[in-house]
Amino acid sequence: MTRTAPFPVTLASDFGSPYPAAMRGVIRRRTDAEVIDVSHDLPRGDPRAAAFWLRFVLPEFPPAVHCAVVDPGVGTDRAALAVRAGAHVVVAPDNGLALPPARALAGEETRRATGRGGDDVDVYRIDGFDPASSTFHGRDVFAPAAADVREAIAASVVEGTTGGTREVSEALQDLAWLTRVDDYADARLPEPTVRDVDGGSAPVAVEGEVVVVDDFGNVITTVPGEYVRGRDRVRVNGESVPVGETFADVPAGDPLVTTGSHGYAECDVNDGRGADAFGLSPGQRVEFRFG
Amino acid sequence: MTRTAPFPVTLASDFGSPYPAAMRGVIRRRTDAEVIDVSHDLPRGDPRAAAFWLRFVLPEFPPAVHCAVVDPGVGTDRAALAVRAGAHVVVAPDNGLALPPARALAGEETRRATGRGGDDVDVYRIDGFDPASSTFHGRDVFAPAAADVREAIAASVVEGTTGGTREVSEALQDLAWLTRVDDYADARLPEPTVRDVDGGSAPVAVEGEVVVVDDFGNVITTVPGEYVRGRDRVRVNGESVPVGETFADVPAGDPLVTTGSHGYAECDVNDGRGADAFGLSPGQRVEFRFG
Amino acid sequence: MTRTAPFPVTLASDFGSPYPAAMRGVIRRRTDAEVIDVSHDLPRGDPRAAAFWLRFVLPEFPPAVHCAVVDPGVGTDRAALAVRAGAHVVVAPDNGLALPPARALAGEETRRATGRGGDDVDVYRIDGFDPASSTFHGRDVFAPAAADVREAIAASVVEGTTGGTREVSEALQDLAWLTRVDDYADARLPEPTVRDVDGGSAPVAVEGEVVVVDDFGNVITTVPGEYVRGRDRVRVNGESVPVGETFADVPAGDPLVTTGSHGYAECDVNDGRGADAFGLSPGQRVEFRFG
CATH class of the missing domain: 3.40.50.10790 (S-adenosyl-l-methionine hydroxide adenosyltransferase, N-terminal)
Known part of the structure; x- marks a missing residue:
């Protein structure tokens, strides 16, 4: 061959x-x-x-x-x-x-x-x-x-x-x-803003933005998955949503937050379009609030 | 080479x-x-x-x-x-x-x-x-x-x-x-239901379902083409439609039933979208009635 | 290799x-x-x-x-x-x-x-x-x-x-x-119609049609780019529009006429869809009028 x-x-x-x-x-x-x-x-x-x-x-x-x-x-x-x-x-x-x-x-x-x-x-x-x-x-x-x-x-x-x-x-x-050349443009993603209370070590919220919506309607954010992984639920822009490892962790049609295969937090719907359910599109701010 | x-x-x-x-x-x-x-x-x-x-x-x-x-x-x-x-x-x-x-x-x-x-x-x-x-x-x-x-x-x-x-x-x-392994899932298409009258050998109707709508809007069904091929007209969910060999057998914009290149009966429109004309989408029942 | x-x-x-x-x-x-x-x-x-x-x-x-x-x-x-x-x-x-x-x-x-x-x-x-x-x-x-x-x-x-x-x-x-074989179909594009006045050597208008709208919404016409290239503005079906070399020659959201990479005149919008702004679709007539 x-x-x-x-x-x-x-x-x-x-x-x-x-x-x-x-x-x-x-x-x-x-x-x-x-x-x-x-x-x-x-x-x-x-x-x-x-x-x-x-x-x-x-x-x-x-x-x-x-x-x-x-x-x-x-x-x-x-x-x-x-x-x-x-x-x-x-x-x-x-x-x-x-x-x-x-x-x-x-x-x-x-x-x-x-x-x-x-x-x-x-x-x-x-x-x-x-x-x-x-x-x-x-x-x-x-x-x-x-x-x-x-x-x-x-x-x-x-x-x-x-x-x-x-x-x-x-x-x-x-x-x-x-x-x-030493001078060139660089499109780094913005770092998410981490909020804590009184200098506590655990963040109470992380604010980022939507980078892209993929062909499935999954809303991919600038917030690294480590902030949501392992939690039971998070509040996404005020709304409480379960955190899952994969889509099938919630019933079909239900929203969830996952860590996508790229390592960032996503707002998804099992067998549906997260962008529609969450009302989010690229460039919009998204806050994940914990506890 | x-x-x-x-x-x-x-x-x-x-x-x-x-x-x-x-x-x-x-x-x-x-x-x-x-x-x-x-x-x-x-x-x-x-x-x-x-x-x-x-x-x-x-x-x-x-x-x-x-x-x-x-x-x-x-x-x-x-x-x-x-x-x-x-x-x-x-x-x-x-x-x-x-x-x-x-x-x-x-x-x-x-x-x-x-x-x-x-x-x-x-x-x-x-x-x-x-x-x-x-x-x-x-x-x-x-x-x-x-x-x-x-x-x-x-x-x-x-x-x-x-x-x-x-x-x-x-x-x-x-x-x-x-x-x-001997135990695994198998996504066989459902067999169409053949209706005849008084034990007659020729079917009077065949009922199947829509599998997919292709990019042209052609409605592909689970009914093998042999049931419609060679006929002059069939009734599709009650509506009489000509049967053709190919799209151009009817005027542009007109509906027809053909046998697709996959061997199954299709509900099409010449130079148009069968799915719109027939009001059919994947999973819906479709009955072809003869005579 | x-x-x-x-x-x-x-x-x-x-x-x-x-x-x-x-x-x-x-x-x-x-x-x-x-x-x-x-x-x-x-x-x-x-x-x-x-x-x-x-x-x-x-x-x-x-x-x-x-x-x-x-x-x-x-x-x-x-x-x-x-x-x-x-x-x-x-x-x-x-x-x-x-x-x-x-x-x-x-x-x-x-x-x-x-x-x-x-x-x-x-x-x-x-x-x-x-x-x-x-x-x-x-x-x-x-x-x-x-x-x-x-x-x-x-x-x-x-x-x-x-x-x-x-x-x-x-x-x-x-x-x-x-x-x-010597007998076959040929899909030549129609030649644009050039209008001049009193036998003047410079055209006052060229009329062609829309061939295709590309995925960016750019309206590609049958009029060769040489008719518009180098001009300051042209009137497109009556509306005065700037002529540019490239999209960024006008502010984002503004219309312009360019010569596309295929050599034909296009009706575009910088960071937008020319087809929407100009209201043009394939097959429609488009007149570029000069002076």
């Missing part, structure tokens, strides 16, 4: 269909790498929410070049970035989208190798791709840049090895159209 | 986007097998309707490991199954989803080889995957199990051969984390 | 999900070629609008067999076509869908090779695929025909070369189930 060539190119965007096909074509014309679609239904025009999803799913992949485009500033003078994270590279507009998944990729790779964390990344500005359009840099800049980064990495990896952080670092350093 | 390694992994779920990307990443990390998306818009939380679709589309594939997750009971103690069907394997939760496509896969493969039917399957329980989450066993159990089953099969197939039922059977028997 | 076998098969349709999975299975059973999804959300039942999208995205691909199915006449006596365009082949129903992308593929390939245009295509009728269904020729005719065309091309290409127009031409000529 043949082995798939390492270093696939993954594709993620908010483009829906059929625009991503143009990106697949451009990439296939420049490289034989495997092309894997991550999603083309990322939150439209919302780099921070898109970064949440990419931070969640990209670390599952083996080393790859991840081309990610959620780009409300397309055609303005915002730069294009290539961010090295371990042996991964994230190619994306300079609007904050790249950094959260890049840190997660670097941390996960370090953790797998050493058992410890670590999220060092190198950020490069991409030059030299002259876009034919002002509205589709996914096709004109990010897809060809991702393909060419991938080819540069593949060329630097000695036959029979898979290539590690060092080879990928060197491959990027050798590309004339990449320039190391 | 290189040949694609045999035994691709197919992926099907009701997860929408972007959760399936996490599954693709997990699989790609564990195997070089080709990964082919079947659909991630299977009927949400409805293993029986999802099984209908999988029974329809999976038999078109060459031998593969099919990872299918429609799992309203995720995080409960329902088991995970690997079902061998000919040289195919279906990896799915133990909620009925796996068996209808597995029987179809076994039957189709036997028919192709011998000209006769046959739907023997071996059902195994999957153990040994300790899920990190209670709500995303697609990522934590089913994807890695499917990848590892595929690798076990690939390792057992002699270089240059494609691998048949015997090799796949032996590969599964050798896996310590698979245990043969 | 292995090289991907050349001549992938691309798949495009208006089938949504999960019908395309049956086509992927059929193709994978007959060929090891890479299968790349273009889109399965092409404008439903509208070959002309679907042809617009295919003409836009397919020329980005390297030589491939493009299987495209938007087929409101499925099951009638409309033919199936294989259209050679440079070293590409488009397999599609004879309803106009194939010709616009085929001419674009031929022209782009000629332009890349010679710097000049050119859009010569050979049109063949496909016979010999006996469909099992009257409603899913995507599975029964187009997918197997595309796979078999691809295999014929692959067999004719000398090991180590990539195959060019001559090899592809010869491969198609040798297939007994293909017959050259």
Whole structure:
């Protein structure tokens, strides 16, 4: 059996269909790498929410070049970035989208190798791709840049090895159209606000916000699951709701709070849509109150 | 030209986007097998309707490991199954989803080889995957199990051969984390009720139910097409409707009954949505009355 | 690293999900070629609008067999076509869908090779695929025909070369189930109507129509971008609107006219839906008036 060539190119965007096909074509014309679609239904025009999803799913992949485009500033003078994270590279507009998944990729790779964390990344500005359009840099800049980064990495990896952080670092350093930069946008999620009473060690409430509502209608918040896990009930914006490990811990149609597979507290309904039941949508504040 | 390694992994779920990307990443990390998306818009939380679709589309594939997750009971103690069907394997939760496509896969493969039917399957329980989450066993159990089953099969197939039922059977028997079981859920579609009069041999009516409404709005029923095919008109829940071979047998906007490509009677509208015109949705009863 | 076998098969349709999975299975059973999804959300039942999208995205691909199915006449006596365009082949129903992308593929390939245009295509009728269904020729005719065309091309290409127009031409000529035809449907977009005054050389208005509304709500018209590009403002059906290079040239929520990445004038809203703001949908007339 043949082995798939390492270093696939993954594709993620908010483009829906059929625009991503143009990106697949451009990439296939420049490289034989495997092309894997991550999603083309990322939150439209919302780099921070898109970064949440990419931070969640990209670390599952083996080393790859991840081309990610959620780009409300397309055609303005915002730069294009290539961010090295371990042996991964994230190619994306300079609007904050790249950094959260890049840190997660670097941390996960370090953790797998050493058992410890670590999220060092190198950020490069991409030059030299002259876009034919002002509205589709996914096709004109990010897809060809991702393909060419991938080819540069593949060329630097000695036959029979898979290539590690060092080879990928060197491959990027050798590309004339990449320039190391220290100044770039970063779409960190806001830290939740923890409220306690009289300096007590246990929080009485944690306030965060809704990052995204997923396709099931689950409301994903910025509050880490550790604040709700193990409790019997919490009050969500004043309303008392059971805490469960999984949906089936409450009857069908009933609301619950769980810790999602991404590690954050979710407001859900078993066999229903949490967003409707809780009346919550992205950007809204959500308070979990205990005791 | 290189040949694609045999035994691709197919992926099907009701997860929408972007959760399936996490599954693709997990699989790609564990195997070089080709990964082919079947659909991630299977009927949400409805293993029986999802099984209908999988029974329809999976038999078109060459031998593969099919990872299918429609799992309203995720995080409960329902088991995970690997079902061998000919040289195919279906990896799915133990909620009925796996068996209808597995029987179809076994039957189709036997028919192709011998000209006769046959739907023997071996059902195994999957153990040994300790899920990190209670709500995303697609990522934590089913994807890695499917990848590892595929690798076990690939390792057992002699270089240059494609691998048949015997090799796949032996590969599964050798896996310590698979245990043969005789007790498992099965989501068979209900048999339609055939009504005749005074013991006459020709039915006067057949009553079934709506399984799914497809993306075109076509209403797919549990009534085999043989009951309607060749007739001029039938009454659908009392309303007389022409029977056609294809949509264009009636003017645009008009209703008709056809036999779909899956072999079942459909209630359709040419260039329109049958579900709207007939007022039918999944789970509802539908009676076809003749003469 | 292995090289991907050349001549992938691309798949495009208006089938949504999960019908395309049956086509992927059929193709994978007959060929090891890479299968790349273009889109399965092409404008439903509208070959002309679907042809617009295919003409836009397919020329980005390297030589491939493009299987495209938007087929409101499925099951009638409309033919199936294989259209050679440079070293590409488009397999599609004879309803106009194939010709616009085929001419674009031929022209782009000629332009890349010679710097000049050119859009010569050979049109063949496909016979010999006996469909099992009257409603899913995507599975029964187009997918197997595309796979078999691809295999014929692959067999004719000398090991180590990539195959060019001559090899592809010869491969198609040798297939007994293909017959050259001169009579076929062609879904050309209507030419816009240019209005001037008193024989003046500069147009005072151009009238076209809406081809498609994309997933962002951008209204794409049949009017080439050259008519609006560089202007300060235009009147769209009487309403004065700024012309921009990209969305961010106007404040969020404001309307603008741009030239899309496909080269046609679009009616858009920055961070909003042009279709809603302009009240325009596919098929409607749109007039751009200048000065």
